[in-house]
Amino acid sequence: MKYLHTYSFAETTPFLLSCGKTLSNVNVAYETWGTLNTDKTNAILIFHAFTGSSHAARHYEKDTEGWWETYVGSGKAFDTDKYFIICANVLGSCYGSTGPSSLNPKTGKPYALNFPFITIRDMNSAIKNLTDHLQISRFLAVAGGSMGGMLALDWSIAYPNSTKSAIVLAASHSQPAQAIAFHQVGRQAILQDPSWKKGNYYGSEEIPRLGLSLARMIGHITYLSEKKMHEKFGRKLQDKAELSFGFDYEFQVESYLRYQGHKFVDRFDANSYLYLTRAIDYFDIRIDHGEGSLFSAFEKSKCDYLMLSYSTDWLYPPENMKQMANTLRGCGRRVVYLDIDTDNGHDSFLIDNQVMVAAVKNFLSQEIDTTENNV
């Protein structure tokens, strides 16, 4: 059985992007779990984070582990016995949806830097094409963490009638300056790697390994917390008892980061890294939807919200989520907001946490209960 599907569109009418350019022959890779009920009230759209894919969870026992395995599955927070779940790979990524590594139909070669700049809004437009094709006009919930949370926010405002609720985790209404700064350092690492060759490294032996792994190492620091790093590594040395007075990887924390960097190069495309970080940097729902005002942006939404922030997330600090929750309350939306006390930093939304499991479960059952009453 095939679990990874691809929907293609813009074969005749080009797909218009926020930057003014267009794309033709757009692919959106997606996977689904569970069964859609007859009145189509149990569909949930899950958005992955920056380097994620459509593979949120296993489809069968020996399948590879999904990025949200802890939360998606039979009996889990996003219960695949109860809900029909869709997760699509975003535009610009490298896991089956059209991105800089895809073939440009006009040239027959990979787009590389000819790929147009994309935004969070464009990613959702592409996914909306897919969900329209699947004939799901209204979701029970749209949900995601980090960039996925930004997509959930954008979706709830851009398509107010197409979801009953939004679950927004470890996200922000706009990319904070500090996060833009880290992204820029990561991009510079790639851009300055001689193997990057202005993006034209496809098909060659030499790819920008150093730059991409360095970018990942920098990014990874922002996903953890100081406390977590201290607990996990402290000042412990890697495979040795004494200092070696050298610049090589010596502390465990260094070695861990190197491992994260290496592992990443094998699974992610450097140009996708550039395009996706840029798309996140451009994200600001106040500008995109509210002419600069958060209140005006949220006034356009109609759904209920579950918003969770994490106490040690310094990439998207809890204060930011709290501000969104307060503004949404002011708009008269039904909002549940919780700041979860954890040491796991920005990555918390990926890690097993009973408070989060209970919150998501209870929120979803409340949403589906009220749906059934209304029908």
Added chain:
Amino acid sequence: MKETIFNIGYDLITKEIPRGSRVLDLGCGDGELLAELKRKKRIEGFGIEISPESVGIALSKGVFACQADIDEGLSDYKDNSFDYVILNQTIQNTKRPEYVLREIMRIGTRVIISFPNFSHILIRMNLFFRGKMPKTKSLPYEWYDTPNIHMLSIKDFRTFCRQKGFSIEKEINFNTNINNSTSSKKILFPNLFAMYGLFVLKKD
């Protein structure tokens, strides 16, 4: 906090609120009052609560609550967003009671506020005869760990409303039975013999 504390005056508040009202409960705890109002009066309820554990429990009862501090979490609401704003056994915990009162009178058409009466005879006797900070069923804390930082009497609240221009639509003074499930209201000299005061304030 003791379980019994949460049920104080629920019967009276439930009687007060008309069916289908839009209600905000400040310091909603584990959401029991809003859940009860939803069941009995089909209200549309919202809660604000500072404890994350309580917000989680409230959600399990189908009550939507936000983790926020009452003293700073009200300014985003528009004028007259709610038919009723409830401040049940909470005013004495706020840092800025006058600010909170003004804010909830702004965002609600009516306000229901209920609090333990600090001039109750038992409290007076406690202080008078034992010379210690009073500890009673309604005020079970030690002086050093009490969340009650702005204690008041029924008389104090009347004076406060008069001075600040809040109009009192209804005043109910009451005592509760042992598990707080029912409240008795007919009390002579309430400032002395009522354990709790409940006021309905209405916008002019």
